[in-house]
Amino acid sequence: MRYYINKAVSAAELTRSLPDLIPDAAMRRRMSKMVRMGVATGMECLGKEYPADSVDAIITATGLGCLEDSEKFLRNLTENDERLLNPTPFIQSTFNTVGAQIGLLCRNHCYNMTYAHRGRSFESALLDAMLLFDGDMYRNILVGAVDYTIPAQLEIMQRMGFWRKGDPGEGAFFFLISDQPGENCLGVLTDLQFLSNDEQSEREVSIYNDYEQSGIFPTASAAVLFDALQQLKDGRMKEVRISNSYRNELPSIMTLECI
Amino acid sequence: MRIPVIGVGIASALGINVEDNLQAIAKKRSGLGPVTLFQTHHDVPVGEVKFCNKELKEILGLNVNNSYSRTALLGMLAASRALSDAGITSASTLRIGLISATSVGGMDLTEDFYPEFLQDPRKGRLRMVKSHDCADSTLQIAEYCNIKGFTTTISTACSSAANAIMLAARMLEKGMLDYVIAGGTDALCKFTLNGFHSLMILDQAHCRPFDASRAGLNLGEGAAYIVMAGKEYGGEATPYGYLSGFSNANDAYHQTATSSTGEGATRSMLGALKMAGIEPGKIDYVNVHGTGTPNNDASEGAALLNVFGDRIPPFSSTKAFTGHTLAAAGGIEAVYSLLALRDNMIFPGLNFRVCEDERLKPQTDFQTGVSLKHVMSNSFGFGGNSSTLIFSR
Numbered sequence: 020m021r022y023y024i025n026k027a028v029s030a031a032e033l034t035r036s037l038p039d040l041i042p043d044a045a046m047r048r049r050m051s052k053m054v055r056m057g058v059a060t061g062m063e064c065l066g067k068e069y070p071a072d073s074v075d076a077i078i079t080a081t082g083l084g085c086l087e088d089s090e091k092f093l094r095n096l097t098e099n100d101e102r103l104l105n106p107t108p109f110i111q112s113t114f115n116t117v118g119a120q121i122g123l124l125c126r127n128h129c130y131n132m133t134y135a136h137r138g139r140s141f142e143s144a145l146l147d148a149m150l151l152f153d154g155d156m157y158r159n160i161l162v163g164a165v166d167y168t169i170p171a172q173l174e175i176m177q178r179m180g181f182w183r184k185g186d187p188g189e190g191a192f193f194f195l196i197s198d199q200p201g202e203n204c205l206g207v208l209t210d211l212q213f214l215s216n217d218e219q220s221e222r223e224v225s226i227y228n229d230y231e232q233s234g235i236f237p238t239a240s241a242a243v244l245f246d247a248l249q250q251l252k253d254g255r256m257k258e259v260r261i262s263n264s265y266r267n268e269l270p271s272i273m274t275l276e277c278i
Numbered sequence: 279m280r281i282p283v284i285g286v287g288i289a290s291a292l293g294i295n296v297e298d299n300l301q302a303i304a305k306k307r308s309g310l311g312p313v314t315l316f317q318t319h320h321d322v323p324v325g326e327v328k329f330c331n332k333e334l335k336e337i338l339g340l341n342v343n344n345s346y347s348r349t350a351l352l353g354m355l356a357a358s359r360a361l362s363d364a365g366i367t368s369a370s371t372l373r374i375g376l377i378s379a380t381s382v383g384g385m386d387l388t389e390d391f392y393p394e395f396l397q398d399p400r401k402g403r404l405r406m407v408k409s410h411d412c413a414d415s416t417l418q419i420a421e422y423c424n425i426k427g428f429t430t431t432i433s434t435a436c437s438s439a440a441n442a443i444m445l446a447a448r449m450l451e452k453g454m455l456d457y458v459i460a461g462g463t464d465a466l467c468k469f470t471l472n473g474f475h476s477l478m479i480l481d482q483a484h485c486r487p488f489d490a491s492r493a494g495l496n497l498g499e500g501a502a503y504i505v506m507a508g509k510e511y512g513g514e515a516t517p518y519g520y521l522s523g524f525s526n527a528n529d530a531y532h533q534t535a536t537s538s539t540g541e542g543a544t545r546s547m548l549g550a551l552k553m554a555g556i557e558p559g560k561i562d563y564v565n566v567h568g569t570g571t572p573n574n575d576a577s578e579g580a581a582l583l584n585v586f587g588d589r590i591p592p593f594s595s596t597k598a599f600t601g602h603t604l605a606a607a608g609g610i611e612a613v614y615s616l617l618a619l620r621d622n623m624i625f626p627g628l629n630f631r632v633c634e635d636e637r638l639k640p641q642t643d644f645q646t647g648v649s650l651k652h653v654m655s656n657s658f659g660f661g662g663n664s665s666t667l668i669f670s671r
Contacts, residue, residue, distance in 0.1 A: 083411055096472050097393050101319045109473035110534050114433035119661025122528040131528040136431040137413035143430040150448045174399045175407055213428050
């Protein structure tokens with residue numbers, strides 16, 4: 020089975036404005052940066068060429084979820100001693116907020132799933148999409164990964180010694196995957212292997228995700244995939260195998276070919 | 279689709295084994311009570327698992343001085359019991375996967391860490407935040423149960439565990455694993471209690487699903503897992519039943535409220551029926567999501583009418599027994615649905631008195647000796663996430 024990645028969008032390279040992507044100003048205002056960038060990136064990836072009803076599933080991944088909202092609610096709860104709390108950050112702190120809001124914005128009633136499994140969150144989302152395609156009822160699936168840092172997390176992870184191995188990273192990346200190649204197809208996902216912890220790095224790979232380019236964050240392999248697709252598209256590489264094992268656990272290898 | 283379920287494990291406010299849960303339901307004894315796990319100003323009933331963290335660690339044979347989130351402890355308890363119920367002892371030699379769901383993860387420890395950290399960012403014990411992410415509880419459960427195969431974590435709020443069961447079934451169908459243990463776990467914590475309080479959907483009294491006077495939900499906690507086997511299964515254990523259909527759909531109406539038309543729930547129920555290849559009339563019992571909030575029950579009721587017309591099968595919500603256990607709810611209710619199916623029982627809903635619509639009257643008596651062939655279980659979550667499972671004889 021070949022899974023065609025017909026479009027990829029990074030939050031760092033959005034071409035449309037936020038009000039264009041998320042027209043509802045009140046909705047935009049309620050969103051933390053993580054939710055706003057995730058939803059905007061997902062909406063740009065759907066774009067005009069993929070209207071809402073042409074997408075059969077929306078699958079998102081996040082290692083740490085909506086940290087800004089979680090912390091805001093926790094801070095209010097602590098400082099106000101459980102009294103008169105604004106529910107908005109609680110509502111938005113749910114891990115599936117980004118995928119749910121994309122579904123809501125385009126009134127898409129289809130399958131909507133969210134994975135939160137540390138360094139394997141994004142690969143789990145890809146696996147889900149691949150299984151849906153294998154069922155032969157799905158044509159286009161939106162898959163994305165979103166993780167944004169907050170100061171409290173940077174501080175805590177600093178104390179844990181996390182940044183000794185590299186700098187913190189963040190971002191939102193969405194991919195439109197289809198069962199057929201589109202006009203601007205970037206590359207083809209051909210395989211995804213999940214290894215056990217003692218199996219890691221025994222296989223030959225072309226990109227070992229060392230988090231140097233992307234910075235360290237749980238869904239950084241989505242950033243690596245984004246870069247690899249540009250290289251496949253412009254012919255710098257014919258085939259690429261991306262190895263990922265965030266914090267030296269949950270290793271996986273994805274294989275891509277040029278179209 | 280016909281995936282055998284060969285083991286179940288449960289920890290809820292009704293007890294930490296199947297027998298205690300069944301007995302309480304048969305006697306119509308609710309597990310709801312006051313909050314004892316932490317200090318709070320909110321005087322509302324909750325469904326706590328009746329063991330503190332230290333007791334849970336002792337039961338599990340863990341070092342009581344080690345730090346584990348309550349979410350992980352509850353999960354370890356239910357998952358390990360599901361595995362032994364399935365007769366699986368040498369976990370490492372088989373291709374066994376774990377697909378777990380949680381919505382609070384290690385928040386029960388993070389919220390204890392945070393006040394000190396807020397005063398001074400150099401303070402607060404780091405061991406209390408290392409289990410913050412959702413993956414932590416899953417990986418702790420995998421380690422405890424010696425599961426070395428595929429693991430992942432799903433987090434789609436209150437439908438999470440049902441979604442974990444769906445992914446597990448799809449991986450088994452594909453032959454990627456021999457067995458999967460799937461379900462969910464969530465501990466009660468200040469964060470969620472205050473969250474639902476801020477939404478003004480906590481009932482001060484025991485919840486009353488589908489009753490005209492219903493005024494909100496009660497929070498609960500717990501964990502439940504089922505063990506499903508792949509195509510090659512030829513083991514001795516008699517299956518509880520078979521997962522025959524499932525579906526996930528999006529209500530796409532509002533981030534927390536559900537549509538008055540029950541769009542998402544209608545779609546998920548119809549999708550599951552289609553996969554199971556059965557007519558709506560074949561469903562013998564529905565374990566509804568039935569949180570007891572005015573909004574959920576109205577929406578789910580509308581969806582039941584959409585799907586079943588005037589012939590709605592016997593249905594009930596078990597939330598007045600356990601409280602709403604969030605990401606674990608789909609797992610706990612899958613276990614209840616399987617027990618109902620295996621033993622030909624229909625579970626009562628508690629606290630129902632005044633009917634709103636004659637067609638939407640939940641079962642209020644514990645019934646045995648009925649004949650059940652197909653049981654449906656609904657779970658709905660924030661973001662319009664709607665999931666339905668069908669278990670068949």
